[in-house]
Amino acid sequence: MPRPLPSQGLAIGDLAARTGLAVSAIRFYETHGILAPVRNAGGHRRYARSDIRRLSFAMAAQKLGLPLAEIAGHLKDLPPDRAISQADWTRISRDLRAGIDARIAALTRLRDKLDGCIGCGCLSLDRCALYNPDDARADEGPGPVLLERD
Amino acid sequence: MPRPLPSQGLAIGDLAARTGLAVSAIRFYETHGILAPVRNAGGHRRYARSDIRRLSFAMAAQKLGLPLAEIAGHLKDLPPDRAISQADWTRISRDLRAGIDARIAALTRLRDKLDGCIGCGCLSLDRCALYNPDDARADEGPGPVLLERD
DNA sequence: CCTTGATCTGAAGTGCGCTTGAGAAATTAC
DNA sequence: GTAATTTCTCAAGCGCACTTCAGATCAAGG
Known part of the structure; x- marks a missing residue:
């Protein structure tokens, strides 16, 4: 049972277990500015509770x-040692709601x-309403948006 | 002005001009089973009006x-020489509507x-409704679904 | 101490929907 | 007939969010 002292911080595996994320995903997030853990003597990442x-x-x-780049943008405004506060969340989530509504x-x-x-x-390219550009943004995106068939 | 006789069929550039698609996209679609043009003596693709x-x-x-693979699935049920009929479209679009509703x-x-x-x-991993799995499918997909910020 | 197990790095692979580029051959316009 | 344009093929690249792999090092339990 990994039970490191709080002073040492959490190992990446502990963080993975607590969040349900894969270890590789957490490392990937780090390269995208979501996290910035410190290293211990042996070069292993140590995470804060925040x-x-x-x-x-x-x-x-x-x-x-939200794409990762945007998430990182929100997070980099906050001091790395401080957890997301309720005020942060309220401010950000209001923006997100507007996006969902749209x-x-x-x-x-x-x-x-x-x-x-x-x-x-x-399906006329001239007349069919489906080709009207104003909805084009609704479903585009890098990849397809799967219809839920599961 | 490229104006090939109907008997020769359309060149890929003509098809691109008429649909607004890039030539490369049309070739790409061919590899995914959306189209299956014939070739002329010189090896160039010739397309039917359909x-x-x-x-x-x-x-x-x-x-x-819909992802391309599904579109190809719908199209391969139809004879290659026949255009999409209204009946085809009605049948298929009813399915699509259900997907959008979902x-x-x-x-x-x-x-x-x-x-x-x-x-x-x-944001509690135990209690927060946002983590509830039943909505996870709504926004997943191969890439991010951009919020419309344009 | 020594063996497990966790972690490290960097590169490459995945899936989707394309685009871009190189180099050659066909076609068209004049 | 020649020059300009189009088309051909095949390979590689892009963006997103990751995973997987190889080979090496580190940490922890007995």
């Missing part, structure tokens, strides 16, 4: 659709267009 | 969030959870 919260924040923000609105517009298209079947 | 419609369908389906519902649930979290700020 890092659990940084990762919690990152995981929550990812579920809300996505819902875009999807709803898309659905309405599709309703108009069912039974039409024209 | 291929414009196949690409239109693919573009519309992509806006609805995505909207998932995002709405996520938003409601976030509302419960604003002002709470706990």
Whole structure:
């Protein structure tokens, strides 16, 4: 049972166990500025307790659709030794809510267009509402957004 | 002005001009089973008019969030020489609508959870509703789903 | 002390949807 | 007939979020 003294900090495996993340993911996040652990004499990473919260924040923000670069942007404004406070979270989460609302609105517009298209079947590049650019952003993104079929 | 006889079929550049797609994208789609053009004596691809419609369908389906593999799946059920009919489109688009509805519902649930979290700020891995697995699918996908900030 | 197990680094691989580039051959415009 | 344009193939690169692997070092339990 790994039970390091608090003074030594947490090992990466402990942090992985507590957050449910893979060790490799935590290291990856470090290269992207989410965390900045100190090293012990042997070169191993040692984490503060506040890092659990940084990762919690990152995981929550990812579920809300933020790319890692943005998450890192929010986190680098905070002192590395300080955990995310309630005030931080409230401030940030209000922004996120606006983003979700916009996505819902875009999807709803898309659905309405599709309703108009069912039974039409024209798919005309000139006339079909589906090609209208204003909804193009709704579903794009680096990769496909899977329809939930599970 | 490239104006090939209909008997020769369309060149890839013509198809690109008519659909707005890049030539490279059309070739890429071919490798993924969306199209299967014939070749002329010199080895150049020649497309039928119905291929414009196949690409239109693919573009519309992509806006609805389908990955290329699924689009190819729908298209390979149809004879290569036949264009997408209205009946095809109606059948398929009803499925797609259900998928969009599900995505909207998932995002709405996520938003409601976030509302419960604003002002709470706990981000507790045990208790926070944001970590509840049933919404995890809503935003995952190969890459991040950008919040629309444009 | 010694053996497990955890951790280290850096490079490469994955999946999706493409684009870019090189070098050659075909086609078209004049 | 020649020059300009298009097309050809194949390989590699990109962006995102990671994982996997190899080979070496470090830490901890008995």
